[in-house]
Amino acid sequence: MSLLEVNNIEAMYGDLKALFGISLSINPGEVHSVIGANGAGKSTLLKVIAGTMPATSGSLTFHGNDLSKLAPDKRVRSGISLVPEGRRIFSSLTVEENLKVGAYSRRKGHWNLNNIRELYPLLAQRWDRIGFHCSGGELQMLAIGRALMANPDLLLIDEASLGLAPVVVAQVYASLPQITSQGTAVLLVEQDMQQALRASTHTSVLLEGKVVLEGTSSKLDKEAIKRAYFGIEGRA
Numbered sequence: 001m002s003l004l005e006v007n008n009i010e011a012m013y014g015d016l017k018a019l020f021g022i023s024l025s026i027n028p029g030e031v032h033s034v035i036g037a038n039g040a041g042k043s044t045l046l047k048v049i050a051g052t053m054p055a056t057s058g059s060l061t062f063h064g065n066d067l068s069k070l071a072p073d074k075r076v077r078s079g080i081s082l083v084p085e086g087r088r089i090f091s092s093l094t095v096e097e098n099l100k101v102g103a104y105s106r107r108k109g110h111w112n113l114n115n116i117r118e119l120y121p122l123l124a125q126r127w128d129r130i131g132f133h134c135s136g137g138e139l140q141m142l143a144i145g146r147a148l149m150a151n152p153d154l155l156l157i158d159e160a161s162l163g164l165a166p167v168v169v170a171q172v173y174a175s176l177p178q179i180t181s182q183g184t185a186v187l188l189v190e191q192d193m194q195q196a197l198r199a200s201t202h203t204s205v206l207l208e209g210k211v212v213l214e215g216t217s218s219k220l221d222k223e224a225i226k227r228a229y230f231g232i233e234g235r236a
Contacts, residue, residue, distance in 0.1 A: 001064055003028050003185050004049070004154055009058035011048050018044045020209045021058070026154065026202075031176055031186045033200035033217065035193055036229060041209040042189040043085055046156045049187070050082040051075045062154070077105045079153035085162065085189075087143040091132040095123055098131060098142055102149030109151025110182045116145040119175055137168030144172070148179065155179065158189045173199050193225060207231050 002025040011019040019041050026032045034042050047053035049060060051072035060067040062078060070078065081102075089098050099116055117124040120141040126134060134142065140160070147155055161169040169192075176186060176199055190196040197203060197217045205213040205228040213220065213228035226232070 005061045007059045009048055009055045011044055012056050018209050022211055024204050026185045026187060028183050028185055029180045031188060031200040032202045033188045033190055033196035034204050034206060035190055035196045036206035040206040042206055043158050046158050046189055050156055076150055081147035081150045081152035082156040083143045083147045085158040087139045089131045089139055089142050094128050094130050095142055096127050098146050099149050102146035105150045107151040111148040111151050119178055120145060137164050140172055152184060155184055155186045160188055160190055161192050161195055205229055
């Protein structure tokens with residue numbers, strides 16, 4: 001049985017349909033990337049899984065259980081954590097205090113303050129710095145660390161590399177194998193095709209709210225991905 005099953009999910013922003021029958025599955029320890037241009041529906045999909053936006057049809061199951069009636073906080077307690085676009089850390093709290101906030105669900109597991117310090121040594125050097133004074137890269141590491149403090153079975157990361165310097169992006173992606181080694185699956189939303197393909201085991205390409213290409217990341221044809229990403233019809 002898969003860890004997460006997304007079956008024919010649809011979602012609306014008012015009268016505007018944002019997702020059209022999205023389906024995918026994720027197993028423990030996998031990294032599944034969802035790539036696509038702006039407006040493809042990537043962030044909307046994560047919001048539906050996290051429970052911050054309702055699905056209008058379709059089903060979500062996690063550990064074989066229906067998620068449809070669970071509030072966002074209950075989904076965190078069941079083992080789903082979201083790293084939102086924009087990070088949304090508490091700017092008046094220190095790095096350590098932000099991380100402690102992430103542990104409110106009290107789920108047992110590998111991740112605690114000491115292990116986050118080891119995962120991101122840069123954060124250990126900024127332990128007492130308030131969020132307002134953290135750089136973009138530090139904030140991204142802090143947002144991931146805060147989500148991990150809930151000891152999730154599924155980590156949702158929205159736009160992992162957006163606005164970050166290449167050296168910081170490399171550090172963020174280098175941490176993923178350490179995260180999945182604990183059995184945590186990662187659903188990664190990303191615009192950078194190359195980063196996503198290198199980091200993931202499976203990839204889904206979204207275009208205008210639909211999955212237009214999916215498969216094992218290492219086996220997907222790069223030209224086919226580009227055509228799907230930009231909505232370019234392949235030659236007959």
